Amino acid sequence: MSEEYVLEMHDIVKEFPGVKALKGVQLKVRPGTVHALMGENGAGKSTLMKCLIGIYKATSGKIIFQGQEVSFPNTLSAMQAGISMIHQELSPVMERSVCENVWMGREPRKGIRVDHKKMRQDCRELFQKVGLDLDPDEKMGNLTVAKMQMVEIAKAVSFDSSGGIMDEPTSALTESEVEHLFKIIEDLKSKNVAIIYISHKMDEIFRISDEITVYRDGEYIASDRAENLNIDKLITLMVGRTMDKMFPKIECPIGETVLKVEGLSSGRAFHDVSFELRRGEILCFAGLVGAGRTEIAETIFGMRTRTAGKIYKEGKELHIKCPEDAISNKIGMLTEDRRGNGIIGLLSVAENTVLANLKKYGFPLSHSKIRADASDFVNKLNVKTPNLETPIANLSGGNQQKTLVARWLLIDPDILIVDEPTRGIDVGAKAEIHSLITKLAAEGKAIIMISSELPEVLGMADRVLVMHEGTMTGIVDREDATSEIIMKYATGETAPQS
Template structure:
């Protein structure tokens, strides 16, 4: 890709960007959110047309008018934002638009056979007849990976492929990537997990603010050099944990049970505390906090806030009781993608801004502008459609939403998933600031360094059960993994 330029109204997203990828290599494309990585890949996939520059693929100029043309040319992509068709099966999602047919109808037997064969080759253990809506985010991610590989492409773009999967699945993906590389497939690998760059990639290209910074062999750079290339400065505090005065208990859940999801889960959190919830895929962490927030009601169990038993039957009840929830999947359950930033920020408390039938635009703009500045949301204006922002900036808008509700208890489910190193540090600082103000934070994270770096206490789950609890000073990766895999369990 040579001298690629892409302009949107009021924004020059790409300004003379270059990318050169060799056959049979894994090439990392790095940069902060908003650097232009996804925009560049959407040009390669024919989703956007560039305003300048050219694409050369397998020695010939490539002009793709849409993803179908890109796929036919030998390019496929795993998108950062998952977009399955929820009421179709796994097999139907993978071969959508290219189903095997018998006469004029879909040959379902052959469809399921092909999918099972693909999953066997990739060692993916998911029921191909399951509906996508019944899969966790992590399993959905694995289906998306399988779908991209099923095209037998010469070049596969992987945009944040490990953002929703656990360490075990990451190792599995790397095995798949190594097999593809050995076959001569080229892979463009976008990630915000720095350690993965040095584990799996051969070369690294860095973008910053829509411009090309440089390309290096992965073996010739280290973590500090890469961060400096990405952010234009040294980033010394990835986990800026400050120890604050932890006070009395504010929330306790007792014997939470939801059939098929989790059993007899109990824990508490105190004012000023960051409580980490750790566990592998399918451990039930998100399901527990969603029940606490009133999304899926538990079959049994009790909730106490400030020592008093409360009944939370809906998210509205949770908000009234001072609880906020930043959900795991910002696109599916967080953002209202066609709406403006202001609409997304005030959504849970829109009544607070109404006077009779009218919304006070001035109050909305004043409060939202304050949050935009506080969280460093990069946007031309507050009327920008949230779907046009980068993933990291969307996440900041969702955090702003909950800041406006002034919660006493903030639950953050994968708060830095798919977010660049600079934005991660900003969100970690915000969490510490809130803890310092006496807020209680429950943090679910699949990233072990984040769990160990940010938590005052870690509660670990395995297959729907709480297996243990560790204080910050005793929590190590080995101890957490022992509890998360069920090797060691709570006595």
């Protein structure tokens, strides 16, 4: 095995408007090894990989692949150069066949006609190579998610790459398929292919990786051989940071129980979640992406069907079927996807502010009252906008978020759910939102906060509910909460039953 690196990334910086996602990180991968990237959500692993294969363009930095400096304009050129990526989110064309999906964009041709026979033949050979038993003519949409993932892996293998990136490849696989994948990986390794492996699952990482690089908050932390590390050391590297003073937690008396959730489940997203939420309390849902945190909130708010369990508010059972029901029970929810289901871009700041509360303004609508309320909250929450008629889409992310907070405050909620309230907004607005949430709790509102940022969770929460793949693995009180404990639960260890 050669000692030199097949891939080197130096001082990679990636800036998004308002956020510096990568602050000059490095990565060095040897051929024929599995190199694991570790870090919390938002540490920059996926962003770094996207810079590598040309989905993003790095703001600055140098990429050396097989001894040559490269900069791929798009994924296709990266693939042609020999780097393929299996994405975290699959994007197959459901209506076409498996084999068309595998060869999409590079179909074998005879003259100008697509050579379907060769395509099918090649596909069979490829599947045989990776030990996948599938009919090339099967429609992609008929496959299970796990099988789709295997097709995706086969597709990556078909490029004969010298480097492969796997971003959470096992998230949808069953145990036997994971074993299968590991066999494929071993096989690729023996062919001197380098594999960059991103996963949150510790056991997998230690089973298959040769080297591990850790990132945190867009910075390079450390890189070492896997045998020199263990789970505890790794977690310390991933979370070990000094807490900053961003979280102005106000100690306030915690009142009686407002919300009680018993054995709540929703399909396969999560099951058997129980907790209580009290007045003045901030309960954080922690866990890794896909653990089911957002889904719990959506179920309480009526955006998702409840398949089992009961929800009580102030001792009364709730039957919430849609957000409208939740709002009339004085539950508000600031959703994670601000653009997708938060703002209505074309409408003005004022209209967006009062949207959840139009009942209040009578018939015909009292525009002067709408303006008065909107301007009141714009001033109170310090929303920076040229005027109330400005379309909300023209505002910065932080100011959009503050407008949405105003929307929910206007319904005077007893319970406010905030899902990733500070994602993608700049540091200043972040601090404002933190202090706002704390203040609301101090006013006696009960808050559920979902956050993927551990410091945010530790800084804000009175209690932390930790989820792992749809199961509640523990509830930790503020005084016992440390990054290490939360990370442990989030990666699958369950709390001792007390």
